Amino acid sequence: MAVDQNSEEKTALKRRGLMFILSSPSGAGKTTIARKLLAADDEINLSVSATTRPMRPGEVDGKDYHFVEQPHFDAMVEDHAFLEWAHVFGHSYGTPKAQIWNGMKEGRDFLFDIDWQGTQQLNQRASEDVVPVFILPPSIDELRRRLIARGTDAPKVIEARMERARAEISHWSEYRYVVVNDDVESCFAKVREILHAERMRRERQTGLVSFVRELMAGPPPGA
Template identity: 70%
Template sequence: MPKSAPSSAPSPASTGTLTRRGLMFILSSPSGAGKTTVSRMLLEHDPDICISVSCTTRPPRPGEIDGKDYHFVSRAEFDRMVADEEFLEWAEVFGNCYGTPKAQVKAGLKEGQDYLFDIDWQGTQQLYQKLERDVVRVFLLPPSIDELRRRLTGRGTDSADVIAGRMDRARSEISHWDGYDYVVVNDDIQACFEKVKKILEAERLRRARQTGLIGFVRELMQPGG
């Protein structure tokens, strides 16, 4: 039997590259504990991860762009999407609804795209229940409750009543710390970022996510290879 023509594409064994399934990297924290800052740093320094753009019923803030920061939709449209099961997760926070569209994320994961999620513990639970093997959960804690209050007050954007409400919510969110795979105390933003980056790097190397690993190893074991 004649041999088949060799493929023009380089083999995984010769290039050292492997096909990989993407992951859903979740960062959660109480307001003021750093998840938004760490998320921004991760997006700036890692070209292989992108933010999952959520749908929301809240109005755009100055400078926000529809389709980039959020998909801004009416409450009626959001309710329709919930009814049609178009969200991987959704929640209502401070009177506004937020949800993660399902179709785009699932397609991206299959192609090896990593997604970053800046969501609370409720959304984290929903994602984990639906796509457990693809989810990595990281929770950021403040170094102390007094420091958290200082950070919220230092923003200078909220009234005392609003800050009190955020502190109450923070204590509730902190109580769910044990529902996460990793917990990092954010006492220094750069050190916190470095730890989160190491978690992401390690999770990308998990054997279960290396979908091209079986073929790669078989090729390495071929006689005369």
């Protein structure tokens, strides 16, 4: 039987947006999963962070990051302009809060590629709107292999990332969901399932109360 698309649109309930967090040690695959999610789902937007690190080849200011100088970043911290911020590998990163709050009110979802420190800060400020997902590598040896294969870091930097990875992995239990990335497509499928389920939570359906009231106020059966 054919589905009436107009009917589906009429019964779509308004909802509040969510903050979907992907965290993992460097090299565990969160950036790959994030890109696949953004390409496959039109309802989620990348949260664009401000950073003091230099722009890399191919990056676009305002799309990949808001690239700012350290004094500007420090001023934003003083003005409480960030939802979360952290200092990582000699550079500062932070999420401007105005764009997130306004978008969520309109029912838009935001994807965050942040570490456990940023996740803790978001949980403290808006735990009901946060969906934290931690991605684990299948093994430490595989993580090291992936970092070496990228060919972007010197051996000393790779060792520093491995040391930090162990520290980050120790925070796995602070996340609502944990997924092992032993296969990219399988991991991606699980992450999408989590996102779809969280969107349907009763607490996020802001139009549900009025919808149910209309159902209950309708004519009695047989009328």
